[in-house]
Amino acid sequence: MDTKVLIPTAENIAYAAHLIEQGDVVGIPTETVYGLAASAFDESAVEKIFLAKGRPQDNPLIVHIASLDMLPLVAADIPETAKQLAERFWPGPLTIIFNKSDRIPPAVTAGLSTVAVRFPSHKVAQALILKTGLPLAAPSANRSGAPSTTTALHVYNDMKGRIPAILDGGSCTYGLESTVILLNGAGDVTLLRPGAVTVEMLKEAVPHVTIDDGVLHEIKAGTQALSPGMMHKHYSPKTNVVILDASLPAFLSFVNSHADESVGAMVFDGEETALKVPFVTYGAANDPMAQARLLFQSLRAVDALGVQTIYARMPRRDGVGLAIYNRLLRAAGFEVIRL
Ligand code: AMP
Ligand code: MG
Numbered sequence: 001m002d003t004k005v006l007i008p009t010a011e012n013i014a015y016a017a018h019l020i021e022q023g024d025v026v027g028i029p030t031e032t033v034y035g036l037a038a039s040a041f042d043e044s045a046v047e048k049i050f051l052a053k054g055r056p057q058d059n060p061l062i063v064h065i066a067s068l069d070m071l072p073l074v075a076a077d078i079p080e081t082a083k084q085l086a087e088r089f090w091p092g093p094l095t096i097i098f099n100k101s102d103r104i105p106p107a108v109t110a111g112l113s114t115v116a117v118r119f120p121s122h123k124v125a126q127a128l129i130l131k132t133g134l135p136l137a138a139p140s141a142n143r144s145g146a147p148s149t150t151t152a153l154h155v156y157n158d159m160k161g162r163i164p165a166i167l168d169g170g171s172c173t174y175g176l177e178s179t180v181i182l183l184n185g186a187g188d189v190t191l192l193r194p195g196a197v198t199v200e201m202l203k204e205a206v207p208h209v210t211i212d213d214g215v216l217h218e219i220k221a222g223t224q225a226l227s228p229g230m231m232h233k234h235y236s237p238k239t240n241v242v243i244l245d246a247s248l249p250a251f252l253s254f255v256n257s258h259a260d261e262s263v264g265a266m267v268f269d270g271e272e273t274a275l276k277v278p279f280v281t282y283g284a285a286n287d288p289m290a291q292a293r294l295l296f297q298s299l300r301a302v303d304a305l306g307v308q309t310i311y312a313r314m315p316r317r318d319g320v321g322l323a324i325y326n327r328l329l330r331a332a333g334f335e336v337i338r339l
Contacts, residue, residue: 001161001162001163001164002161002164003156003159003160003161003162003163003164003165003166004164004165004166005152005156005165005166005168006165006166006167006168007168008029008124008127008167008168008169010127012167013124013127013128013131013167014131015165016028016128016131016165016167017128017131017132019164019165020037020038020039020045020128020132020134020136021039021132021134023038023039023042023044023045023048024038024045024048024163024164024165025037025038025045025048025049025052025163025164026038026128026163026164026165026166026167027141027149027152027155027156027159027163027165027166027167028124028125028128028136028138028141028166028167028169029122029124029125029152029167029168029169029170029172030064030120030122030125030138030172031092031093031120031121031122031125031172031173031174032093032120032172032174032175032176032177032178032195032196033140033141033148033149033150033172033174033175033176033177033296034140034141034148034149034150034151034152034154034155034166034172035064035125035136035138035139035140035141036049036052036053036138036139036140036141036159036163037064037125037128037136037137037138038136038137038138039132039134039135039136039137040061040063040074040104040108040134040135040136040137041103041104041105041134041135042105043105043106043107046061046105046107046108046137047107049061049137049138049139050107051162052159052162052163053139053141053142053143053144054143054144054145055139055144056144057110058110058111058228059110059139059228059229060108060109060110060112060115060116060228060229061108061109061116061137061138061139062095062116062117062118062137062138062139062178062180063104063108063115063116063117063118063135063136063137063138064117064118064119064120064125064129064135064136064137064138065117065118065119065129065135066091066119066120066125066126066129066130067119067130068086068090068119070129070135071086071098071117072101073101073103073135074098074100074101074103074104074115074117074135075098075099075100075101075115075117076098076099076100076101076102077098077099078098079183079185079187080187081183081187081189081206082096082098082183084205084206085181085183085189085202085205085206086119088205089197089201089205090118090119091119091120091121091126092119092120092121092196092197093118093120093121093174093176093177093178093179093195093196093197094118094178094179094181094195094197095116095117095118095178095179095180095181095193096116096117096118096181096183097114097115097116097117097180097181097182097183097192098114098115098117099113099114099115100112100113100114100115101115108137110228112228116180117135118178122169122173124167124169125169128167140177141154141155141158141159141166142154142155142158143158143159145234145236146158146235146236146237146300147235147236147237147295147296147299147300147331148176148177148235148296149296150171150172150175150293150296150297151170151171151172151297152166152167152168152169152170154296154297154300171293172293173293174195174196174289174292174293175292175293175294175295175296175297176195176196176292176295176296176320176323176324176327177193177195178193178195178196178197179191179193179194179195179196179197179198179202179323180192180193180195180227181202182212182226186208187206187207188206188207188208188209188210189202189206189208189209189210190209190210190211190212190226191209191210191211191212191215192212192214192215192226192227192230193215193227193229193230193323193326194211194215194322194323194326195320195323196289196292196320196323198318198319198320198322198323199211199322200318200319212226212227214226214227214230215230215322215326216325216326216329217334218334234327234330234331235296235299235327235328235330235331236299236330236331236333237299237300237302237303237310237331238303239264239302239303239305239307239308239309239310240308240309240310240335241266241299241302241309241310241312241328241331241332241333241335242309242310242311242312242332242335242336242337243311243312243313243314243328243329243332243335243336243337244311244312244313244314244336244337244339245314245336245337245338245339246314246337246338246339247339248271248313250339251265251267251311251313251339252271252274252275254311254339255275255276255277255311256274256275256276256277258277259276259277262307262308262309263277263307263308263309263310263311264277264278264279264280264302264305264307264309264310264311265277265278265279265280265310265311265312265313266279266280266281266282266298266299266302266310266311266312266313267279267280267281267282267312267313268281268282268283268284268285268291268313269281269283269284269285269290270284271285271313277307278305278306278307279305280298280301280302280305280310281294281298282294282295282298283295285313288315288316288319288320288321288324289320291315291320291321291324292320292323292324295324295327295328296327299331312328312332314336315328
């Protein structure tokens with residue numbers, strides 16, 4: 001299969017919509033990361049997404065809508081808190097879990113009775129959804145286990161020959177997948193995946209926000225995860241990633257003392273001048289939004305360094321930093337060394 005990379009003109013968006021209407025999968029830009037989109041109502045199209053990604057069947061997809069009017073098509077009931085959160089954070093990088101409507105086939109939700117829904121702010125994603133008139137199921141557009149894709153070129157590298165087309169919307173604004181939340185009957189929020197809608201922002205909107213254990217800890221085999229995606233290997237380059245929880249001087253002296261042992265470093269901007277090993281940078285130490293934008297791109301660049309182990313600087317864990325730490329922890333297979 002030839003994979004076309006298309007500038008998102010009205011004509012190309014119409015072409016992509018046509019592909020989706022006939023049951024195909026298209027790579028699309030969103031403000032979080034690129035997605036692999038198919039009609040959420042079309043079971044066999046959704047199965048093509050799993051095939052293109054090599055995604056485990058038990059990992060459910062997020063359904064994307066482009067107006068609040070589309071929500072009742074996919075969600076069976078809409079709690080008051082969800083309405084308030086949608087009003088405050090949609091369109092944007094927040095995914096809310098609802099009881100699913102009958103029209104959503106089990107392939108989308110991996111057999112769960114709930115469905116994850118998001119209203120993206122990206123104009124191309126919105127235009128495509130509106131053109132098809134369909135809710136689009138779309139996971140991140142990477143091969144399963146690999147870092148997510150934040151440019152059309154990343155999508156092309158992972159998906160060439162697997163999907164017919166990619167809409168090129170440039171680099172993603174946030175560069176990290178959406179925040180995923182679950183609501184209980186009392187309107188309390190459980191955070192399943194941190195993102196650019198931060199815990200601090202959610203706490204301004206609802207009285208109680210609990211961070212699920214799976215956000216920062218490895219889920220033991222055999223335990224039921226609230227978010228099935230937490231069980232799987234994620235975001236990983238081929239190179240072994242290890243996080244060093246250390247001051248900058250301690251980090252530099254540890255890494256430099258291993259300088260001839262196939263070791264590399266993933267550091268914040270400017271810190272590389274003191275390094276004696278190959279490196280990638282991922283934004284300024286005091287700029288979590290820049291780190292978010294660069295994280296997956298940097299993880300993708302790691303394998304080109306030709307080292308066996310990459311030691312990464314520890315991000316801060318408040319605000320968007322929590323999301324960066326969550327992704328990096330998984331990329332590192334939870335390997336953190338405290339110096
Ligand atoms: P991705 O599509 O790669 O952004 O991953 C989607 C994330 O949303 C995964 O971590 C899933 O586990 C999570 N997710 C999707 N649907 C549900 C659901 N019904 N309940 C809980 N988590 C979900
Ligand atoms: Mg993903």
